[in-house]
Amino acid sequence: MSLKQALWLSLACLATVFIARRTFASDPSRGALWRVVETCVAAKRALNVSLPCVQVNLGQHGSPGTVVLRPPWKETHTLVVPTTRLVGIEAPALQQPEAAAYWQAALAARRFVVEAAKGRVHVEDVALAVNSRGSRTQDQLHIHADCARPEVLAALRLHDAELGSAWKPLEFLESLGFPHDNQRFFGIKIAADEIGTSNIFERLTDLPGSRRDLSRVGVAVFSAPPNGSRQDFYVVAAPGRDSQAEDLLDHSCVLARGVAADDSPANVQR
Structure with a gap:
């Protein structure tokens, strides 16, 4: 050149x-x-x-493209966005098998959060979230990636044995009192050998109550404790018109600062 x-x-x-x-x-x-x-x-x-x-994947051989970017002035907060116009979690195209590629891209993008945190968090400490239509500010599907709230991650792992392939209420998360006291949560666990092909958007249609209007659902994904080479994942659904699954993430990333969960922002009255 x-x-x-x-x-x-x-x-x-x-x-x-x-x-x-x-x-x-x-x-x-x-x-x-x-x-x-x-x-x-x-x-x-x-x-x-x-x-x-940060990264642009234009897609090939039928695999959809994605970009990875960071909102301005955010240290660890990362977004994974399709290169195809998709309004949000309720987009019908997300019910197709190829939409699983967006979750694969988001899981791979967790490394950018680890890099931004200068390696002070493990990739298993990074969670993903998609907000409902009522709580999002942009009408283009975007998956948030950032550090998990320590108390949410700890609670999920404490109740690991209770989670399986069928949706069940997560009262232990509801008791944490955020984003508001009447928010309900449901959870499943996806095995390591399924996460690469599982379309989490499609799994949301099996939520209790036969929910077909996914614009009123938020969803988050967390890593289960590593078990040798096996890595399972928790999927947490938050039904509700204004449900903001992003609240289960910690944009201040206290995990990277070694702050105890009792001192995290979620435990401060607001």
């Missing part, structure tokens, strides 16, 4: 970063995130760079 070409590439990348960050940070509309995704995809196709995203 010549010096002129390198300079042009650098200027183009800087311009792309500037435009995308201004859009994501200042655009109050519910389409701002999608415009950032479009910018990242365009940069990947034209310049073979992922900026301003």
